[in-house]
Each structure stands twice: as C-alpha cells, then as structure tokens.
Amino acid sequence: MRTVRIASGVGFYGDSFWPAIEIIKEKQADYVCFEDLAELTLAILAKDRAKNPETGYTKDLIPSLRAGWKLAMDAGIKIITNAGGLNPASAGAAAAKLAKELGITPKIAVISGDSIFDRLETDELFPHSETGSPLPASIRKDALFANAYLGARPIVEALSRGADLVITGRVADAALFLAPLAYEFGWDFDDLDRIAQGTVVGHILECSSQATGGNHGRDWESIVGLENIGFPIAEVNERGDAIITKLANSGGRVDEFTIKEQLLYEIHNPFAYQTPDVVMDISTTSVRQVGVNQVSVTSTSGHNKPDRYKAIIGYPSGWMGQGILGYSWPDAYKKAQKTAAIITDQLKIFEDKVESIRIEHLGLDSLHAEMAASPEVLADLPEVYLRIAIRTQERSVAEMVSRMMVPLALAGPPTASGLLGFDRSRALIGLWPTLVERGPIDENVSIDIFEVAK
Amino acid sequence: MRLIDLAFSRSSDKGNHCDLSLIAYDQEKYQVLVEKLTKEALSDYFSPLGPSAIDLFRLDNLSALKIVLYDVLDGGAANSIKADTQGKSLSGALLRMEI
Incomplete structure (x- = not known):
C-alpha cells in the first residue's frame, strides 16, 4: 500500500526549525508542516501589524525558508504553514522575494479569508461559545483581531493547483497535516472516520517535540538526546493508518507513552473533539508500539462535520x-x-x-x-x-x-x-470565542497562486 | 498512595480552562485509577483553585483519564496575571493527590 510521509516543521511561533531542516536534508518526508499559531499568537502578530501594516506574519517564516526551502524544492518536498498569521498576503510576497534570491522557481499558494474583522461592524451577535452572551460593544469597538479557524480543504485545493509552498492564516493546527493526506489519497471529506484519523495524525504532529520525548512526564530523566531532539514524522497509508517515528540519529523518544500523551493533549472532550473538518472521537483510537521509536496509530472515529467554525x-x-x-x-x-x-x-x-x-x-x-x-x-x-x-x-x-x-x-x-x-x-x-456559520466563511476564502519565474 | 505512583500527567490551557491528561503506567494501575479517582474527590482536591465545574472522562483504550478544570486560569494565557498563565504546572499538582 502506498504511503505518504508528513513531518512536523515547528510546534509554535518561537520553536526551533532546525530539526525540520534535518528531516528535509535526509529526505525523510514528502510534506513538512509548520504550525505557528497558538491561541494567543495572533495577539502577538496584531501588535506587530499595528506598528507596520506590511507585517503580521511570523518573523521566523523567512529564516526557516532560507534554511530549508531550496533543499526541499530540490528533493520535491512541499511545505505547508500557517505562519501567514494575520497577513498571509505579505508573507507570500516576502517568500516570493526570497525565492528569487535563492534561485528557485516555486509555486506559492496564499490562502486568506479567515479574518472576520470587517464583520464586527455589522449587527451580528457573535455569541460567546460557552456562555451564549452577545459580544459586548466595548470588545467590538476595540478588537485587535477576529479570525475563524479554517479547515483543510483550501489547502487541498492549493496542492491540487500545484503549490510547492502553502501559506495560510488562521487554519486549525491539525488541518495543516490532514490536508496533504486528503490530497494525496483523494479522501472524501464526508468519509468522517478517515478524516478523523488524518486529523489525529495531525494532532500528534502539531506540537513538534511534544510527541518525541519533549515535555514528557513518564520517567523523563531516562530520555536521552534532548539537545538534539528529533521532530515527529508520520508514515501514513490511504486508510489513514500511521506509524509515528523520528530520524534515526536524532535524540528523544517515540514510544506508546509519548504518543498517548500528545494524543490527549488539550483535547478536552475526547469523545467529541471539535475541529473545522470533523468532530473526532479518540475513544476508539489504537496506539501500539511496533518497533524502536515506531508507534502505530489507527482506528479513530469521526462523528459529524461541524456546520460552524470556531472563531476568536x-x-x-x-x-x-x-x-x-x-x-x-x-x-x-x-x-x-x-x-x-x-x-x-x-x-x-x-x-x-x-x-x-x-x-x-x-x-x-x-x-x-x-x-x-x-x-x-x-x-x-x-x-x-x-x-x-x-x-x-x-x-x-x-x-x-x-x-x-x-x-x-x-x-x-x-x-x-x-x-x-x-x-x-x-x-x-x-x-472571545464564538462560532460562525461556515457558508459565508467558505465563500470568502481565496487561494492565490504566485509562480516565481527565474 | 499518590497519583504519581500510578500515572503520569501533562496539562495545558484552552481559554480559561485547564486540561489535564492522566495516563496510567499499565492496565492494572488504570483499574485502580478508575475505581478510586472520582469527580467528587477531584472537586475537593482542586477546590482551592475554585473551578466552576470539573469534567472527568475515561478512555479504556488508552488506559487514561482526561480531566478539565473550568475557569481556573485567571482569564487564560494572554489575560492572566498568574506566573503559570497556562496551567502547565497543574499536572504536578494533580500527581501529588492522595487516593
């Protein structure tokens, strides 16, 4: 059965990207996904953008591309990142400029449309997702940013249009990893179990070294090589069955416990974890050690496709x-x-x-x-x-x-x-967390492809 | 005995809520957790933090429990004046609990 290898690029804005560069150098992935946006990251980027409207994307994007993009292009490895933050368009322009400098000719996809900032001026209520109270006028007036969490589908479309680099704004963390799997295997987004299993793989990879022995609670002193920790790589087949591993010469550890710990991380209700693409249930997920630094993850269930997106x-x-x-x-x-x-x-x-x-x-x-x-x-x-x-x-x-x-x-x-x-x-x-209808968001999403010529 | 004798834990935030995983070292220890660690006991233990509610989920397939403490992070990550704004250290507080 054909497999696709996806790897973690970074787990948050500020993380080291060098473990990902090693994966690219050794050609041990087909896709490397850089997850930069924690809940509060947009707040940091909003401060940058207030000072200079050309910013609002992560300052690590260009240095990380400078370190690994040419190697990736030469090896046919594609890069997906939500480092575009509040300004994917400027991030795309900066990447295009860098491509010229590096002498490479990539297709760059920029996905935008996650911002709902303009809608704050309407009379929409934006009820709080927990309390139900309407958005107070003071927050509406002073808001710094307002973004919905997009799912994997715009990225799938960008890949189908030949993108070598996909830059997005607020896309849900795991969706960055689900997208290349759905694209490569032609998964139907109504095939909920498969979409849920692909999302679980993304969830395990999205925090980089937290799956490979970093910040690990069980017998932490026995984990060797934290100074050279490897990031997780998933080898996934068309059913979504995954083997999670890391580079052989890297530090850290991949075992049943490191994977369970990351699988459960920030999941709240494990029977109904809400993502933009599926409501995921990990009570059926199987986690099994199958070799040294190799753990199999299979059998996640998906319940339904949410009709609303989370927004913050x-x-x-x-x-x-x-x-x-x-x-x-x-x-x-x-x-x-x-x-x-x-x-x-x-x-x-x-x-x-x-x-x-x-x-x-x-x-x-x-x-x-x-x-x-x-x-x-x-x-x-x-x-x-x-x-x-x-x-x-x-x-x-x-x-x-x-x-x-x-x-x-x-x-x-x-x-x-x-x-x-x-x-x-x-x-x-x-x-202020709220839920917004997906229809108007989806209609507003745009995918722009830039081809960099020699 | 204390929970650290049976399991390990990682915790973090989502909004103003602290989300904790408690993962048993083996199946036998998981059974002890399931029998002894009740929502009421957790509620008593964490009462100094004043959670507005507590959730407790059982995951037999992973020999693990999931616990959510609601409204304990002083407004959550970017809005908290606590030193531990995200509740990352509360995993340690959980493991110290006697059952």
Whole structure:
C-alpha cells in the first residue's frame, strides 16, 4: 500500500526549525508542516501589524525558508504553514522575494479569508461559545483581531493547483497535516472516520517535540538526546493508518507513552473533539508500539462535520504590572510576607483601579499557587523571591507596582537582594470565542497562486 | 498512595480552562485509577483553585483519564496575571493527590 510521509516543521511561533531542516536534508518526508499559531499568537502578530501594516506574519517564516526551502524544492518536498498569521498576503510576497534570491522557481499558494474583522461592524451577535452572551460593544469597538479557524480543504485545493509552498492564516493546527493526506489519497471529506484519523495524525504532529520525548512526564530523566531532539514524522497509508517515528540519529523518544500523551493533549472532550473538518472521537483510537521509536496509530472515529467554525476575537483587557524581589535566610519567607503587606497597603492609594493583586513566591508557590505544597518548609527557606502582580485598566497604575517595590530595598525588611524582573507593564489580551456559520466563511476564502519565474 | 505512583500527567490551557491528561503506567494501575479517582474527590482536591465545574472522562483504550478544570486560569494565557498563565504546572499538582 502506498504511503505518504508528513513531518512536523515547528510546534509554535518561537520553536526551533532546525530539526525540520534535518528531516528535509535526509529526505525523510514528502510534506513538512509548520504550525505557528497558538491561541494567543495572533495577539502577538496584531501588535506587530499595528506598528507596520506590511507585517503580521511570523518573523521566523523567512529564516526557516532560507534554511530549508531550496533543499526541499530540490528533493520535491512541499511545505505547508500557517505562519501567514494575520497577513498571509505579505508573507507570500516576502517568500516570493526570497525565492528569487535563492534561485528557485516555486509555486506559492496564499490562502486568506479567515479574518472576520470587517464583520464586527455589522449587527451580528457573535455569541460567546460557552456562555451564549452577545459580544459586548466595548470588545467590538476595540478588537485587535477576529479570525475563524479554517479547515483543510483550501489547502487541498492549493496542492491540487500545484503549490510547492502553502501559506495560510488562521487554519486549525491539525488541518495543516490532514490536508496533504486528503490530497494525496483523494479522501472524501464526508468519509468522517478517515478524516478523523488524518486529523489525529495531525494532532500528534502539531506540537513538534511534544510527541518525541519533549515535555514528557513518564520517567523523563531516562530520555536521552534532548539537545538534539528529533521532530515527529508520520508514515501514513490511504486508510489513514500511521506509524509515528523520528530520524534515526536524532535524540528523544517515540514510544506508546509519548504518543498517548500528545494524543490527549488539550483535547478536552475526547469523545467529541471539535475541529473545522470533523468532530473526532479518540475513544476508539489504537496506539501500539511496533518497533524502536515506531508507534502505530489507527482506528479513530469521526462523528459529524461541524456546520460552524470556531472563531476568536482578541481584545485589550487592561494591564499587568509586576515586580520581583529576593530575600535571603534568615526569615526569608517572613520578610517577603512583610514586603507584600507593605505594597498591598500602599496600593490602596489607587483604590478600585487595582482590580486584583497576586502575591507569589518563586520556588515556593508561584506555579502551583493555591495548590502548592504544605507550609512546613517555610520557617527555614534558604531564600525566596516575592512576586507581586496586579491587574488594572490603567497602564500608569500597572507601572507603579515595581516602582513601589524598589524603595523597600532600603525601607523594608532586611536582605532585599536580586532586584530582578521589574517589568514596567504588560498589555493583557482577552479572547472571545464564538462560532460562525461556515457558508459565508467558505465563500470568502481565496487561494492565490504566485509562480516565481527565474 | 499518590497519583504519581500510578500515572503520569501533562496539562495545558484552552481559554480559561485547564486540561489535564492522566495516563496510567499499565492496565492494572488504570483499574485502580478508575475505581478510586472520582469527580467528587477531584472537586475537593482542586477546590482551592475554585473551578466552576470539573469534567472527568475515561478512555479504556488508552488506559487514561482526561480531566478539565473550568475557569481556573485567571482569564487564560494572554489575560492572566498568574506566573503559570497556562496551567502547565497543574499536572504536578494533580500527581501529588492522595487516593
């Protein structure tokens, strides 16, 4: 039976692309898919675009193409990426310019139409997908971006038109990987089990090294070669049955447990995981080790094709101000508590402009917070870092937190040291999830092909 | 015994909710999890975080449980003032739970 090999390019904006370049060099994939867009990535790209309308795509796109695109073109490997972010058209133009420089003649497909930003000016309600409440006027007015999650079909069309590189905006993560499988095997999008199985393969690959031993909870110390970790590669047949593996000379591990862990990642309801192409059920999925660093994944079920797409509207949600200050033994914890009490008291001058205050101690309870370990260790801590963070709508108030902590080096409890992390302020961004009818979105999707000539 | 003796875990966010996987080391340990780890016990254990609801799903085919804690991330990733904005460390808190 014919198989197609798809590989992970990156798992998020900021990930290393070098493991993918190794896969391209060794010609161990037919498609490499770069997944760049987490829920909050569009917020980062919105800030870039506000400064310069020619930006809004990831800054890693061009460097990663510079490193691997010519090799990929020579080997006939196609690249699919949602790094276009909020501006796939400019990303496509930048890629075309790079192609000339590299002396290659690719067909570049740019897929756009995921933005619903213009529709915020209409009287559409955009009800919250969990609470059902209509989009408040304040969010509508101040929104930073509004994008629907597209599925795999526009990418399938781009590939059928001969694209060597497909650049998209907000396409659902797993759909980037489903698309080349559906294209190569001619899958019908009404064949729900097959579409679900292809989506599962994408889900396992979309977070790169999280499938190959990175961020792995079981016996983590026994995983060797994290400094040279390999990204996952799936060898998939026309039924959608996949063997997940990685390059033989790379670090990390692919076993039953690393694959189960990524399969279950962020899936919420495993009986009904919503994607743009199918509602997926992994309660039938089989995960089996079949060799060294080889795991078979088969038998996922698909229930129905959603009639609506998920969309996210991002909006400014105030400011965070924070300061971090260290104290040493003796009485490290008590000193930190005292400083927290002083700052909390001083913040009262801002009255209700301070919406919330968090007091955390790095190394003690900053991560597990209210769930942190029992306090018997507190009396004799060698040192502790106090973190105070506030939420407010006023940037000037946010900036006062660290400003207020600085004088306590002299005016507060003894041994204040290590004046680290005095952020002035950080913009907070809220996300409003909603569901939109797929019809108008699909009609608005455009696929533009650019042929780069010598 | 603690959950870490039976299983490993990874957690992350979706919006303001924390999504945790609990994957048993083997079939026998999975059976113990299924018998002992109830939604009520989870609800008590995680009450300091004040979740608005908890989901617990059983996946016999993977010897794994899926747990969702609703509204525990202070607004979620880009909107949270917690140090752990995405609940990535709550897997560790779960594994410390006694059953």
